[in-house]
């Protein structure tokens with residue numbers, strides 16, 4: 001690879017004002033890199049660590065990671081945009097994930113998702129995660145959460161809910177302070 005040539009990024013990610021990597025995160029990343037024969041092999045682990053710190057991955061985070069791993073920003077960018085577990089924009093304080101795989105789809109997942117979107121002023125038909133303007137909630141569909149017998153199921157951050165009625169959905173939103 002020609003180290004002086006920089007591959008252009010087609011659609012740079014959202015910018016993060018004041019992006020700065022805390023010393024503890026940098027130390028964690030430095031340590032992670034030692035587990036791999038090549039720095040670039042640590043890419044996914046480093047991105048997970050960054051996302052855990054900031055909640056999402058910005059353009060500045062991509063550039064910082066590329067520099068750290070001695071690759072081009074496009075090499076990091078393509079991972080962030082390929083893997084759905086990486087968040088290329090800020091998420092809400094509360095992340096509501098509604099399972100839409102077969103059992104849950106048959107059990108009312110689409111109606112449940114629509115209910116959340118209607119209640120929170122989001123577009124139920126838009127593609128991907130939708131976040132409220134105040135940054136409090138993100139609503140999205142996810143695939144099977146491994147509780148197919150108790151459809152429809154969902155998560156709100158780390159809390160897991162089964163057999164979620166619209167009334168229960170309202171209670172979940174109400175309890176998000």
Ligand code: FES
Nearest residue numbers: 099104145147148
């Ligand atoms: S289909 Fe929803 S948990 Fe499996």
